[in-house]
Amino acid sequence: MGDLxxxxxxxxxxxxxxxxxxxxxxDLSRDDVERLLGTARTFERSMEREMKKLPTLRGRLVINVFxxxxxRTSSSFELAAKRLSADTMSIKASGSAVxxxxxxxxxxxxxxxxxxxxxVLRHPQIGAPQLVARVTDxxxxxxxxxxxxxxxxxLLDLYTIQEQFGRIEGLHVAIxxxxxxxxxARSNIQALTxxxxxxxxxxxxxxxxxxxxxMGCETTTDIGAIAAADVVYVLRMQQERMQEGxxxxxxxxxxxxxxxxxxxxxxxGQKVMHPGPMNRGVEIDPRVADAADALIxxxxxxxxxxxMAVLYDLLTTGPxxxxxxVPMEVA
Amino acid sequence: MLFVKxxxxxxxxxxxxxxxxxxxxxDVQIDVRIDQGVIxxxxxxxxxxxxxxxxxxxLVLAPAFVDPHVHLRTPGREDEETIASGTQAAAAGGYCAIxxxxxxxxxxxxxxxxxxxxxxxxxxxxxxxxFLAAISKGQHGAELTEMGELAEEGAVGFTDDGRPVxxxxxxxxxxxYASVTDxxxxxxxxxxxxxxxxxxxEGQVSAExxxxxWPSIAESVMxxxxxxxxxxxNRSLHLMHLSARESVDALRRAQAAGxxxxxxxxxxxxxxxxxxxxxxxxxxxMNPPLGADDDRKALVEALxxxxxxxxxxxxxxxxxxxxxxxxxxxxxxxxxxxTAFSALYTHLVEPALISLETLLExxxxxxxRAYGLEAPRIAVGAPANxxxxxxxxxxxxxxxxxxxxxxxxxxxxxxxRGRVRATVAAGRLVHES
Numbered sequence: 001m002g003d004l005x006x007x008x009x010x011x012x013x014x015x016x017x018x019x020x021x022x023x024x025x026x027d028l029s030r031d032d033v034e035r036l037l038g039t040a041r042t043f044e045r046s047m048e049r050e051m052k053k054l055p056t057l058r059g060r061l062v063i064n065v066f067x068x069x070x071x072r073t074s075s076s077f078e079l080a081a082k083r084l085s086a087d088t089m090s091i092k093a094s095g096s097a098v099x100x101x102x103x104x105x106x107x108x109x110x111x112x113x114x115x116x117x118x119x120v121l122r123h124p125q126i127g128a129p130q131l132v133a134r135v136t137d138x139x140x141x142x143x144x145x146x147x148x149x150x151x152x153x154x155l156l157d158l159y160t161i162q163e164q165f166g167r168i169e170g171l172h173v174a175i176x177x178x179x180x181x182x183x184x185a186r187s188n189i190q191a192l193t194x195x196x197x198x199x200x201x202x203x204x205x206x207x208x209x210x211x212x213x214x215m216g217c218e219t220t221t222d223i224g225a226i227a228a229a230d231v232v233y234v235l236r237m238q239q240e241r242m243q244e245g246x247x248x249x250x251x252x253x254x255x256x257x258x259x260x261x262x263x264x265x266x267x268x269g270q271k272v273m274h275p276g277p278m279n280r281g282v283e284i285d286p287r288v289a290d291a292a293d294a295l296i297x298x299x300x301x302x303x304x305x306x307x308m309a310v311l312y313d314l315l316t317t318g319p320x321x322x323x324x325x326v327p328m329e330v331a
Numbered sequence: 332m333l334f335v336k337x338x339x340x341x342x343x344x345x346x347x348x349x350x351x352x353x354x355x356x357x358d359v360q361i362d363v364r365i366d367q368g369v370i371x372x373x374x375x376x377x378x379x380x381x382x383x384x385x386x387x388x389x390l391v392l393a394p395a396f397v398d399p400h401v402h403l404r405t406p407g408r409e410d411e412e413t414i415a416s417g418t419q420a421a422a423a424g425g426y427c428a429i430x431x432x433x434x435x436x437x438x439x440x441x442x443x444x445x446x447x448x449x450x451x452x453x454x455x456x457x458x459x460x461x462f463l464a465a466i467s468k469g470q471h472g473a474e475l476t477e478m479g480e481l482a483e484e485g486a487v488g489f490t491d492d493g494r495p496v497x498x499x500x501x502x503x504x505x506x507x508y509a510s511v512t513d514x515x516x517x518x519x520x521x522x523x524x525x526x527x528x529x530x531x532x533e534g535q536v537s538a539e540x541x542x543x544x545w546p547s548i549a550e551s552v553m554x555x556x557x558x559x560x561x562x563x564x565n566r567s568l569h570l571m572h573l574s575a576r577e578s579v580d581a582l583r584r585a586q587a588a589g590x591x592x593x594x595x596x597x598x599x600x601x602x603x604x605x606x607x608x609x610x611x612x613x614x615x616x617m618n619p620p621l622g623a624d625d626d627r628k629a630l631v632e633a634l635x636x637x638x639x640x641x642x643x644x645x646x647x648x649x650x651x652x653x654x655x656x657x658x659x660x661x662x663x664x665x666x667x668x669x670t671a672f673s674a675l676y677t678h679l680v681e682p683a684l685i686s687l688e689t690l691l692e693x694x695x696x697x698x699x700r701a702y703g704l705e706a707p708r709i710a711v712g713a714p715a716n717x718x719x720x721x722x723x724x725x726x727x728x729x730x731x732x733x734x735x736x737x738x739x740x741x742x743x744x745x746x747x748r749g750r751v752r753a754t755v756a757a758g759r760l761v762h763e764s
Contacts, residue, residue: 105655125657126542127611146659147541186541210544211535 020314021140023129024149025190033194037159039309040302047083047305057086060117060315065107065132066143067093067123072276072300073143073152077120080307086117104128105135112136117315121145139314147181153275154187156306158195160299161231164271169196174226175217176202176261177235177283180209180248184275185235189215200225203235203259206248223259227267234261234274237283256282263287271295332487333428333459333704334452340368340758341715344379348387348719352394352709353692363392365715368758372711383760385753387719393691394707395427395458395716395754398668399517399595399698400492400571400643403460405448407436411648411737414448417668418457420646420735423764424668427707427716427756428459428699433470434493440465440476442484449485458756461487461702463517466505472497475508482512487702490517492571493618495553497523502557506564515702517569518557520578521619525549530659532605532620540608542659545620551577558585558592567591569701572645574600574619576629583638593701595643596630598671599741602678603627607741613654613661614741617647635685640697642690644671648737666740669733674742676722676749687722717755724750 021027028036046054062081066074074090081088091111093103104123111119112135119138121129126148133140144150161168173192179185179201189212192199199217201208208219226232237255249255261272262285272284272294280286288294343365350361350373362377363370398421404412412420414431421429431448433439439448445462452460464486468474470493478489489509496502496518509516529545531537537544554570558581561568573579573594585592599617604624607615615621622630633639647664654661667674672694679685699706707716728742754762 104657123657125659126540127613127657127659130611131655131657146657147543149541181541183541186539209538210533210546212538214535215539 021129021133021142022151022310022314023133023140023142023145025151025154025187025194028151028194030194033155033158033191036155036306036309036313037162039312040159040305043305043308043312053083053085055085056312057081057084057315060086061114062086062088062118062120062311063111063114063116063138064088064090064120064143065093065111065122066091067104067128068144070122070143072303073122076300076303077141077143077307080304080311083304084308084311086311104131108132108135112138118311141310141314144183147183147186149187150183151187152303152307152310153184154191155310156299156302157188157233157273157275158191159302159306160273160295163298163302164295165230168192171230172198172200172228173231173233174200174202174229175233175235176223176226176259178207178237178248179203179212179235180207181238182235186215188233189217193217200229202226204249204255223265226261226265229270231271231273232261232266234272234284236275236277237279239279252282259283260285261288263291269293273299275299332485333461334449334485335456335459335757337453338759341755341760342366342382343385343715343755343760344377344382345385345387345392345717345719346377348390348392350392350709351688351691353688354394354696354706355708355710357709363709363717365755365758368715370709370711370713370715373709385719389721389723390752391687391720391722392709393718393720394695394709395718395756396425396672396694397698397704397707398426398429398644398646398671399641399702401429401431401646401668402434402648402664403431404648405435405451406444411650412735413455414451414460415455415457416734416736417646417648418455418460420666420668420733421458422754422756422761423734423751424670425672425718425720425751425754426458426668427718427754428461428704429668430461430463430487430702432490432492433463433465434491438465438470439463440468440470442477442480445481445484445486457761458754461704463488463490463492465489466491466496466516467501470494472501475501475505478509478512478514482514486514487704488515488517488569490519490571492517492519495519495521495523499556499560503560503564506560506566506568510566515567515569517571518553519571520550520553520557522549522553525552529620530616531608532622534605534623536605536608542608547575547577547622547626550575550619551581554578554581558582558590561592562588562590567593570594572597572600572619572643573630573639574622574626576622576626579629579633579638583633586638593641594633594639595641595698595701596634596639597643597645598667598674599665600630601627601634602674603741608658611658612741613656613658614665614739614743616658616661616663617645617665618663631679631684634693635689640693641701642671642675642694643698644668646735648735649739651738654739664739666733666735666737669735670728670740670742670747672720672751673726673747673749677747681748715755715758718751719753721750721752722748724748726750
């Protein structure tokens with residue numbers, strides 16, 4: 001070696017576009033969201049055909065890494081990748097390794113050695129997707145990071161609302177329940193307000209985070225406020241938050257009595273959504289969950305096409321950075 | 332009570348610097364001669380006479396800094412810091428003396444552990460080190476340490492820093508009993524039932540990020556309690572690393588009522604707010620957490636008007652692998668010894684929020700007073716504890732520039748103004764750049 005390698009500026013390839021990830025709704029513009037929803041609509045039509053597999057992502061590798069339990073998110077990402085003909089792998093971390101940050105970095109480096117195009121990550125802590133993004137070349141899709149964000153959930157919720165109402169702008173959505181611990185609520189507040197909807201948070205005071213109004217929503221502790229909304233979005237009342245001494249609410253019984261979404265508290269025809277899994281009889285009355293106005297199953301269907309759209313968008317609109325540059329040799 | 336490496340003292344002449352000592356009321360361009368580590372003469376055009384000459388033209392010569400709050404991680408985590416590396420970092424930051432916290436492994440709660448540290452300091456400490464001992468055995472918050480014996484062995488004061496003294500009755504007994512030692516008590520104010528599950532300041536940013544909130548009242552209710560106990564016992568008290576506007580208000584009211592309370596604040600709480608946490612960089616995670624902008628403004632104002640008398644770095648080294656994790660999994664704490672002056676010069680003095688004189692006072696005489704130590708000063712006959720500052724210099728903080736064994740600085744990559752060019756500690760030239 002020892003030769004001088006330089007590259008003439010005019011021969012230098014154009015700088016690659018920055019590698020794109022989907023970590024937070026805050027990373028998206030309104031145009032991005034509308035493009036993703038449009039792509040999802042296209043995929044929905046293709047899913048009506050008998051032969052549902054598309055060749056679009058053949059030869060691509062999508063790895064799902066789930067450090068928390070999940071049914072609908074992990075299955076819909078896996079199916080979305082398969083419907084687009086990508087190779088998929090699913091890694092489920094054991095519960096005991098969850099809080100060991102070292103293992104996250106090392107796991108990411110290990111998986112990165114397979115050159116995945118996309119890593120779909122669910123992790124109990126905010127910042128985990130960024131950490132994986134730093135140590136691998138893959139695009140990262142955040143499938144839930146702690147209490148921070150769950151962007152594909154918000155996108156599928158927007159898709160569901162859009163399909164139902166034909167618009168999102170100007171609608172009023174009431175989000176009910178444990179906002180404090182909910183990544184779904186945070187992503188939805190950002191996504192809904194980005195598209196011009198009005199958002200009201202309803203719940204017991206300890207579960208409405210101090211200062212959350214700065215995200216552009218209203219808050220109230222009065223369950224009566226849901227009657228004014230076009231959509232009532234019910235959050236899961238997480239049993240694990242009910243540990244002794246936490247005192248977010250005195251009891252589940254009292255929570256249900258004061259904030260449970262029941263037919264009596266709804267107007268006829270009001271649409272009800274829930275990200276799942278539901279605690280029937282706690283945050284949502286079974287009669288509401290099973291009523292024709294519930295969009296809960298529609299949400300799950302939307303999850304598949306929206307996640308197809310996200311994978312497609314990340315892998316086709318934003319090319320992977322070019323790293324192989326051949327230098328010119330100068331004598 | 333302060334311990335430093337044994338060795339020959341230096342003969343130096345600092346020529347042509349602006350000599351600035353707010354305590355002595357000195358602000359003049361003059362030469363300073365140091366004979367055998369003692370300031371021997373101030374005057375114009377002093378002859379070198381075989382002394383080592385330092386060119387001070389365009390520079391400020393001030394009393395060296397005193398850091399009342401450093402974690403040297405020794406014994407127990409020598410991979411993160413040692414007395415040698417921590418005091419080298421202190422020298423590079425312009426410090427002539429630092430006070431080390433007792434939350435080590437084992438805890439500094441017995442004369443035996445303290446004695447071993449003092450012995451190490453005699454062989455390793457580039458700048459003077461004082462050691463605080465624990466208030467409670469093992470810092471478990473149950474039984475008082477043998478404060479009398481610890482004071483005789485050389486403890487500068489007592490604290491359970493890293494943890495609050497949770498039980499009011501134990502804090503009360505500590506205030507009563509520490510009076511026989513005549514050494515100050517310093518308190519880390521945090522109500523753990525209020526801070527539980529918190530990783531950052533509770534406010535708009537934590538609401539948006541979904542990170543567990545740590546309400547500012549977790550600090551201020553403990554400040555109020557400890558001030559009430561100090562008033563009841565008519566004892567003095569030092570409040571560590573204040574972070575909340577409510578705490579500053581409580582301190583100001585207490586001082587006006589005649590309670591003898593001093594306090595310290597860190598550079599990061601004076602410069603950053605919880606907005607910095609949006610980066611999710613574990614190097615902006617500390618205890619207490621970064622507050623809102625009105626907290627920061629209240630702290631700056633309190634430092635300016637003297638309600639808070641001391642700048643403390645709360646230098647808290649952590650191994651890289653412990654910080655290279657998601658924010659909520661990371662330990663609290665950041666380093667600060669090598670960047671404190673430059674950070675505060677850049678963010679407080681240059682924008683004219685406080686004067687250079689005030690900053691120098693709060694970094695040297697203020698903390699000395701809080702712990703009853705002799706303040707560094709520039710006067711004939713005083714031991715040479717001096718810092719030579721270049722207020723024109725610009726530099727970029729880089730990981731590979733640290734003397735500390737740990738690199739968990741909140742300033743990596745930042746461009747700062749003002750740089751420490753030389754430090755003389757206990758009569759020895761311990762740093763030049």
